[in-house]
Amino acid sequence: MDIDAWVWWLIGAAGLGIGLVITAMPELGMLAAGAVAAAVVGALGGDAVFQVLVFAVVSVALIAVVRPIAARHSAQRPRLATGIEALKGRQAVVLERVDGSGGRIKLAGEVWSARSLDAELTYDVGREVDVVDIDGATAIVM
Template sequence: MNDIDAWVWWLVGAAALGIPLVVTAMPEFGMLAAGAVAAAVAAGFGVGAVAQVLVFIVVSVALIAVVRPIANRHGKQSPRLATGIDALKGKQAVVLERVDGSGGRIKLAGEVWSARALDTDRAYDVGQEVDVVDIEGATAIVI
């Protein structure tokens, strides 16, 4: 046991911290593993055990303190590019069959959709342009 250098133990620790990173997908384990790699580098340069532990702690805490808030901020941002039905909301469509409170057909983004008017008292005639305000299932709600 005494024949194995300290830097090897730090790399074993880094690998051991990589396992829960992969299993749990918690990035904090990766930051701790990076701290262990930094301590292994310090041990490779012949730094004492206390300094190695301090390098591990400083690098790990610095990564957690700096990287984690940035990652949380990016995770909470909504996507800038609307896709799916969210991309269709607010688009204009052309009425193909009369649309009223009970139904009808429109051409939306090159496709034929079933549609109904948001205001049940309102009707839209063939050829008229309407705005899509919502999508419920396969039916566009228009005004």
């Protein structure tokens, strides 16, 4: 049983695609695209040297062009703070007097236990405070 070269290129592209999914390395996807291009050339009757040349050119071109663009894009993307990191730096309103031993605040629409960063300071009801840290389920305020 003789299998055409273009089928081997597709098998290689599928293997590279599986590797891409397993490792999340985008370069494998670019190599898979090169293998698909070589399979097209093989299916159209191109000889083995031309198929390898197309694979190399398409793969290198994709890696040379797409990879720097993707790197720039990921470097420019702002990191979104989530969870407790998103609460740090926000303002809250004191619901029950807050001092070094405890109290209650309203932070992001929720009631939180809180304590003062400086144990000597107290914050009375209605005062706005800044959240500087979260310790477990307690907001540290100043």
